[in-house]
Amino acid sequence: MLDNFKLETTTIWSFKDRGNYYTHKGDYPGNWSPYVPRNIILRYSKENDVVLDQFAGSGTTLIECRLLNRIGVGCDVNEVALKMAWERTKCIQSKSKTILLKRDARNLYDIKDSSIDLICTHPPYSNAIKYSEDIEEDISLLEYDKFLNEIVKVASECYRVLKKGKYCALLIGDIRKNGYIKPLGYETLNKFLNQSFKLKEIIIKEQHNCRKTEYWKEISIKNNFYLIAHEYLFVFQK
Ligand SMILES: C[S@@+](CC[C@H](N)C(=O)[O-])C[C@H]1O[C@@H](n2cnc3c(N)ncnc32)[C@H](O)[C@@H]1O
Numbered sequence: 001m002l003d004n005f006k007l008e009t010t011t012i013w014s015f016k017d018r019g020n021y022y023t024h025k026g027d028y029p030g031n032w033s034p035y036v037p038r039n040i041i042l043r044y045s046k047e048n049d050v051v052l053d054q055f056a057g058s059g060t061t062l063i064e065c066r067l068l069n070r071i072g073v074g075c076d077v078n079e080v081a082l083k084m085a086w087e088r089t090k091c092i093q094s095k096s097k098t099i100l101l102k103r104d105a106r107n108l109y110d111i112k113d114s115s116i117d118l119i120c121t122h123p124p125y126s127n128a129i130k131y132s133e134d135i136e137e138d139i140s141l142l143e144y145d146k147f148l149n150e151i152v153k154v155a156s157e158c159y160r161v162l163k164k165g166k167y168c169a170l171l172i173g174d175i176r177k178n179g180y181i182k183p184l185g186y187e188t189l190n191k192f193l194n195q196s197f198k199l200k201e202i203i204i205k206e207q208h209n210c211r212k213t214e215y216w217k218e219i220s221i222k223n224n225f226y227l228i229a230h231e232y233l234f235v236f237q238k
Helices: 035-044 060-067 079-090 144-161 184-193 213-222
Strands: 012-014 050-053 071-076 098-102 116-121 162-172 175-177 180-182 198-206 230-237
Touching (some): 012 035, 035 060, 035 116, 035 162, 079 098, 144 184, 162 184, 184 198
Parallel strands (some): 012 198, 071 098, 116 162
Antiparallel strands (some): 162 230, 175 180
């Protein structure tokens, strides 16, 4: 599949295939297609750069970092995710190392100021998918307003650890509650702009293969709303 890989050139991205190459499996809830971090890493970093994913999940970004010879730093608050990321990265030959840390994205205390060359990350979408039952630091357990308050801290840490002039790419989507849209993407964008980031790109990513699409299709027709089928990939520059 990778033989056909081409870098994206427009602000609309759509990856129908889940990218099951190397150790990518697409089985972690809400994982992102590896073609997203691959595009970001290739466009905004070079070999041996340090790439941070502070919502690492199953390690999709870190696998790409190994394949592309970038030093990958992955953080998550969930040990199940960290173990999965470790299993999926350890067997891939690379010129660059991978560092996995149990850390809260709101407080990356041992990552130095202006030390990261690229941030490429994919937080939870408020509580659309809950990643744990009771991990205190898990922001996927938070309702919309509380979640947005915590995203301010995430944005602040992103700004602090990134080198000047470098890029932070973040994928996020809107959610629907009781039939109405909660504009999580738009609100998150504003929180990042309040940190003095410059907005380099807004990329619309089409969503495919969502687990509950069939279930929601019927409900959406009955209740007269459209299924959300896109996410936003924001690219910020410090
Ligand atoms: C959308 S998933 C990331 C999926 C990943 N892109 C992949 O392909 O596997 C979001 C992740 O954020 C983690 N998370 C939730 N709260 C966190 C926090 N405060 N700090 C770091 N990670 C957190 C969850 O455990 C989950 O693994």
